[in-house]
Amino acid sequence: MSVMTGRSLHDALLSVMADFRLRRELPAAELGEQEAAVLARVDADRLSRMARFLTRHYYRERLVRLYSHSAALARRRGLEPSEILDGPDLAEDLDTALLGSAATADRVAARIEEWFRRAYEEKGGPAYWPDLTRYEGAMFRTEAGRRVWTAGAAPQGTRPPRRSASARVVAFDIDVPALATRLEKLAPGDPVPWAVPRSPTRLLFTLSPRGILRVVRSNDALEGFLKLVDGSRSTEMIVECCGMDRSSAGAALRSLIDIGAIEE
Amino acid sequence: MTQDRISVGSFYNPHIARETLEIGHLIDHLSMADPPRADDPYFERVRGSFTLLLHDFIGQLSEPVDEQAVSRARDLIARYRSPWAAEHLQRVHTTDGRHAVDYVFPPIYTEDLLADYIANARALREALGLPLAIEPIPTWLSLDIAHLSEAEFLHRFYEASGCDFLLDVAHEVISARSAGRDAREFIADLPLHRVTEIHVAGTSLDPVLQDDWIGVEPPGPEILDLMMFAAERAPRLAAVTYDAFSRALSAATQERAVRAMRERLGIWK
Numbered sequence: 001m002s003v004m005t006g007r008s009l010h011d012a013l014l015s016v017m018a019d020f021r022l023r024r025e026l027p028a029a030e031l032g033e034q035e036a037a038v039l040a041r042v043d044a045d046r047l048s049r050m051a052r053f054l055t056r057h058y059y060r061e062r063l064v065r066l067y068s069h070s071a072a073l074a075r076r077r078g079l080e081p082s083e084i085l086d087g088p089d090l091a092e093d094l095d096t097a098l099l100g101s102a103a104t105a106d107r108v109a110a111r112i113e114e115w116f117r118r119a120y121e122e123k124g125g126p127a128y129w130p131d132l133t134r135y136e137g138a139m140f141r142t143e144a145g146r147r148v149w150t151a152g153a154a155p156q157g158t159r160p161p162r163r164s165a166s167a168r169v170v171a172f173d174i175d176v177p178a179l180a181t182r183l184e185k186l187a188p189g190d191p192v193p194w195a196v197p198r199s200p201t202r203l204l205f206t207l208s209p210r211g212i213l214r215v216v217r218s219n220d221a222l223e224g225f226l227k228l229v230d231g232s233r234s235t236e237m238i239v240e241c242c243g244m245d246r247s248s249a250g251a252a253l254r255s256l257i258d259i260g261a262i263e264e
Numbered sequence: 265m266t267q268d269r270i271s272v273g274s275f276y277n278p279h280i281a282r283e284t285l286e287i288g289h290l291i292d293h294l295s296m297a298d299p300p301r302a303d304d305p306y307f308e309r310v311r312g313s314f315t316l317l318l319h320d321f322i323g324q325l326s327e328p329v330d331e332q333a334v335s336r337a338r339d340l341i342a343r344y345r346s347p348w349a350a351e352h353l354q355r356v357h358t359t360d361g362r363h364a365v366d367y368v369f370p371p372i373y374t375e376d377l378l379a380d381y382i383a384n385a386r387a388l389r390e391a392l393g394l395p396l397a398i399e400p401i402p403t404w405l406s407l408d409i410a411h412l413s414e415a416e417f418l419h420r421f422y423e424a425s426g427c428d429f430l431l432d433v434a435h436e437v438i439s440a441r442s443a444g445r446d447a448r449e450f451i452a453d454l455p456l457h458r459v460t461e462i463h464v465a466g467t468s469l470d471p472v473l474q475d476d477w478i479g480v481e482p483p484g485p486e487i488l489d490l491m492m493f494a495a496e497r498a499p500r501l502a503a504v505t506y507d508a509f510s511r512a513l514s515a516a517t518q519e520r521a522v523r524a525m526r527e528r529l530g531i532w533k
Binding site for chain 1: 303326332355356357358359360361362363364365366367369371372373374375376377380404405406407408409411470472473474475477511
């Protein structure tokens, strides 16, 4: 049995704050025997309240930051998006969350998008609103990818490169980044653009190892390159297969690693 | 910012940048919690109008700070011309990075974590080459283990690390109440002689926590009283900051807050 330290106990505390299953079960095998025993003596009601508080903060901050344009459209129609977090369905999702997981992000994003879909149907709005919400949802889901917190924890680069789980390509009917830029420049009271020309756009959403969300324009060449990076081909094989010269292929690979589209 | 006069300021909230510039006569400095966006139309005017203070840029000092983070901090310090940097005394992710809460969360005040925080904070301060003020985070959950009191931990931490103390009054009020202690006595026990900056904020009942927490509102009379109590015992105090960094903050609330702080401190430009 390893000796409990302040660090090991705090790791266990953070783990139960972030993970509903660990909080409910307090498994000694995962948290440490002494650590689990200390946590079992904590006032369970206070532990739950703090976990709920942290969880709501976690997703509220992302709702405000990542769904800002859909939220602004809703507010112009007299709706307050922060009420999403007070709904009974989402409350249950939040109480059983694993903070930062793709599954929880997907569940929460689906609830948020359902709320915006109903707002659009009931109150109306520009035809691009659903695409805008999907764009924001892609950012929300991508940001749930795993982060590397310290340089010492970085992957070692011994496996063939592979496309990272959080990277995704999403197709839209309009140029959403251009629209988002227009919306960001609006002052309160400015009219919201109503008609946006159709302009099919594919976007690659990635999360860098340091947790920086990136959205870049995608195309057939980029997606073809990403298909080659499947975890079975070595860097050398990818460079040979992609049809680019060595220098360009190496640079492309490095940029995609930097933005988190590819893991080493 | 000079030592013979206390600077009164707020946080830089880009959504109220224009209004912040308009009340420049009430604000000396702005703390920068996030770097400005590249397309922020107000930032250059803000940079020219206020002293900027780098705030909360690393994450957690229980782990060594890597060169990439130090380099980013140096860049921000140069851009802001920040006279000191500030960081939270927090622990938000596990050692292996598997779990994170992504919001301020305090460490447990134990000997092993004290040694880690001292070593890493000292290394960061030396790497940055300018004063580093560290801000403790409220302790709301108590664990049934032997540990140092917050006051003992902080006295030893600041002494050994050479860092300055950023005292957040609302944080200490929450910690005091959670420990069942009087806030004034709790604050009096802290190493106030090392305080160089004070944060004040409003508190309100959080419906989920079912307890008081920091809110986006002006500081109330109790917080302002405690601000004065601490300021009178902090001979190195250089700045008092209204601590609200949120899109929910309105320009009117910010103005009421800094006016209330100036009123109590008796400091007008």
